[in-house]
Amino acid sequence: MKITPSQYLKNYFKLFLFGLFLNLSLFGQNNYDEAKLSEILNKIDQDLDNRDYDNATLLIKEIENNYKELSLENRFAIDLRIAEIEYYAHNNEKSINQLLVNLEKLQENNASRLYYRYNSFIGQVFKTTKNFEKAIYYHKQALKNAEQRNDTLDIIFSCLKIGGCFYRVKYINTPEYYNNNVDSALFYYNKTLQFPETPRNNRLLTRIYDHLCRVKINTRSIDSAEHYANKALSINKNINNQFGTAISLNNLSNIYHYKKDYKKAIEFAKESNLIIKDKSLSIKKDNLEYIARNYEKLNDYNNAYHYLNETHEISKIISKNISEKKINTIEAKYNIAKEKQKALEEKNKRLKIQLLFYIVLFLSIVLIAIGILLYTRNKNYKRRFEELISNRQENITVEEVETNPKKATKIPEKIVKDILHELDVFEEKKEFLIKNITMHEVAKKLNTNSSYLSKVINSYKNKNFTTYLNELRIQYAVQELTNNKELRLYTVEAIADSMGYNNGESFSSAFRKITGLYPSYFIKQLGKQ
Numbered sequence: 001m002k003i004t005p006s007q008y009l010k011n012y013f014k015l016f017l018f019g020l021f022l023n024l025s026l027f028g029q030n031n032y033d034e035a036k037l038s039e040i041l042n043k044i045d046q047d048l049d050n051r052d053y054d055n056a057t058l059l060i061k062e063i064e065n066n067y068k069e070l071s072l073e074n075r076f077a078i079d080l081r082i083a084e085i086e087y088y089a090h091n092n093e094k095s096i097n098q099l100l101v102n103l104e105k106l107q108e109n110n111a112s113r114l115y116y117r118y119n120s121f122i123g124q125v126f127k128t129t130k131n132f133e134k135a136i137y138y139h140k141q142a143l144k145n146a147e148q149r150n151d152t153l154d155i156i157f158s159c160l161k162i163g164g165c166f167y168r169v170k171y172i173n174t175p176e177y178y179n180n181n182v183d184s185a186l187f188y189y190n191k192t193l194q195f196p197e198t199p200r201n202n203r204l205l206t207r208i209y210d211h212l213c214r215v216k217i218n219t220r221s222i223d224s225a226e227h228y229a230n231k232a233l234s235i236n237k238n239i240n241n242q243f244g245t246a247i248s249l250n251n252l253s254n255i256y257h258y259k260k261d262y263k264k265a266i267e268f269a270k271e272s273n274l275i276i277k278d279k280s281l282s283i284k285k286d287n288l289e290y291i292a293r294n295y296e297k298l299n300d301y302n303n304a305y306h307y308l309n310e311t312h313e314i315s316k317i318i319s320k321n322i323s324e325k326k327i328n329t330i331e332a333k334y335n336i337a338k339e340k341q342k343a344l345e346e347k348n349k350r351l352k353i354q355l356l357f358y359i360v361l362f363l364s365i366v367l368i369a370i371g372i373l374l375y376t377r378n379k380n381y382k383r384r385f386e387e388l389i390s391n392r393q394e395n396i397t398v399e400e401v402e403t404n405p406k407k408a409t410k411i412p413e414k415i416v417k418d419i420l421h422e423l424d425v426f427e428e429k430k431e432f433l434i435k436n437i438t439m440h441e442v443a444k445k446l447n448t449n450s451s452y453l454s455k456v457i458n459s460y461k462n463k464n465f466t467t468y469l470n471e472l473r474i475q476y477a478v479q480e481l482t483n484n485k486e487l488r489l490y491t492v493e494a495i496a497d498s499m500g501y502n503n504g505e506s507f508s509s510a511f512r513k514i515t516g517l518y519p520s521y522f523i524k525q526l527g528k529q
Contacts, residue, residue, distance in 0.1 A: 037067060037074060044081045053089035056081065061343070076102045077114055084121060096125055116145040116154055123161060132165045139165065156192045156204040160211065163188040167215060185215060197235065206232040206244050213251045217258065226255050246276035246283055253290045262294040269294070285314040384516040385525045388478055411452055419456045422446035432472040433500040439465045470510045473499045477511065481523060488523045495519065 040059055047056035060082055070078070083099050086092040099118055106115045123138030139161045146154035167185035192208050195201055209232035216225035229251040236244035249272035256265035269287040276283050292307035426432065426442065434441075442465075443453040457468050477499045480487055487495065496507030511519045 037063065037070075041077055041081065048081070048084055048088065051088070053085050056085050057089075057339075060085070061339070064343070072105070073109075073112070073114060076106060076118075080114070080117060080121065087121075087125060096122065110145060111148050113145075113149065113151075113154075116142050116149070116151075119145065120154075120158065120161070123165075127161065127165055136162055136165045152195050152201060153204060156195060156201060156208065159188040159192045160204065160208055163208075163211060167211075182215060182219060186212075189215070199239070202235050202239055203241060203244070206235045206241065206248070209235075210244075210247055210251060213248075213255075217251070217254055220258070222255055222258050226252070226259075229255055242275050243279060246272045246280070249275070250283060250287055250290070253287065253294075257290065257294055257297075260297075262297045265294045266291050281314055281318050285311055285318065288314060381517050381521055382525070385522060388515060388517075388522070389482065389529075411455060415448065415452060416456055416460075419446055419448050419452060420460060422448070423456075427472060430476065432469055433476070433498070435497075435500050435502065437469070437500070471514060473501070474511055474514045477507075477519070478515065478522070481519075481526060488526060492519055 040063055044056045044059045047053070047059070060078065063078060067074075079098055079102055083096060087096070099122060103115075103118050103122070106112070106118060109115065119138045119142035123135045123142060126132070126135035126138065139158050143155065143158035143162065146158055163185040166181040166188070189208055189212050192205065195205070197205055209228040213225045213228040213232065216222070216228065229248055233245060233248035233252065235241075236248055249268045253265045253268035253272065256262070256268060269290040273284055273287045276287070278284070288307050288311040292304045292311060295301070295304035295307060423446065426446065431437070431442075431445065439453060440450050443450045446453060454465060457463065457465055461468050463471070477495065481495070487498075490498075491504070492508060493504035496502075496504045499507060501507040501510070508519055511517070511522070515522065
């Protein structure tokens, strides 16, 4: 069965599609495993809680490298983690703009926990920048979502944040943060007291109690403040939360200062410092100030002076740490930029390899297609050459003379026979090789006129004069080239001249039209034989 060029092209087009599929498999592989992705996101959250931002960044990079296609929600979840890393590790708020854009799209699914996390984080950022109005707005959106999902922890956390925004409470009491929105703060803090103290809720509830304690201290409700401080202290000790215990003791020191029990206040502050150690220099400095202040009240100026000096030393360390943090932040930003550049270079490298693959595949298919076309053409040329050699090429043979006089309408039969006879003589004498010979000149040689000659050739040879003349010349050229080896040594231009043509181009064109081959190819094949 013969395979046509079109069938070859179809087969190689299928090969191209297969190559394209293979390329997508190699370069765009997406082993999309939802459970695995969820597991990595949970690890990132744990790293964020533990402030291990470097490992969190590596996990983000792992997701970016291995998950080429993600659902919209997963893409937004990753954007959130990136923003949290940038913000908490490098004080970079630029990625918040992307979160605000994402949040608008998440509005359609405002019952998801991702929507809660977006609002909660954005609210925290605005709170840190003292834009309390916006902070309250986003934390309220988070609270609404938490209540929809009936998630106790998220409700308590949102109330804690909203209350803090209303009252501007920090672990270090700074007067400029205070405002008179006490009632609003208390409303949200008290809202959380409806939830029972359980192992799941306790850590957050102790923070609520500490905040309530500070509110009561600053409103001089000392007994209430002591009640909440003791509740927080009891739970913190129970769950072995050392940081929380140190804060509760710090609050109690402040309470006993107001109760004028200065010795007790000193005991609580010292105990707080023993627990906190160097985990929080701010709390340590706060405790040292309380101790110095209480010693002053006890007229123990030596100790007061000693602890004030310690406070001063801690302040210098904090200042130094702030400077180092700024340097580390710059260095971290540089490292992140370097990592991003490296990732970009790797991505460009993959794209270059992919592009090279496409180019090689495309060129291979083009070359194969050209090869098939050339092979098919050469095969056809050889077939036509063999037909020419075996005298089976019908197109270049001058047709047999029709003797039916009915074809030569309106021309006397005797004149037709005379013209046909003269044409035979014309062919035998090879007068068709005369250069630039015209039909008028041939008619004159044949003792007739151009009109009669044209009609006879058209009716009995079934072609016009030009085709008739070209076929005679090319038939003669084929015979001569086949039989005369010396003629093959001439140039195409010289052969054309000997065959009655003005130039090699017109000869080649006529030869190609009649035989289907170029004269150069025909001569070359004759040489091989």
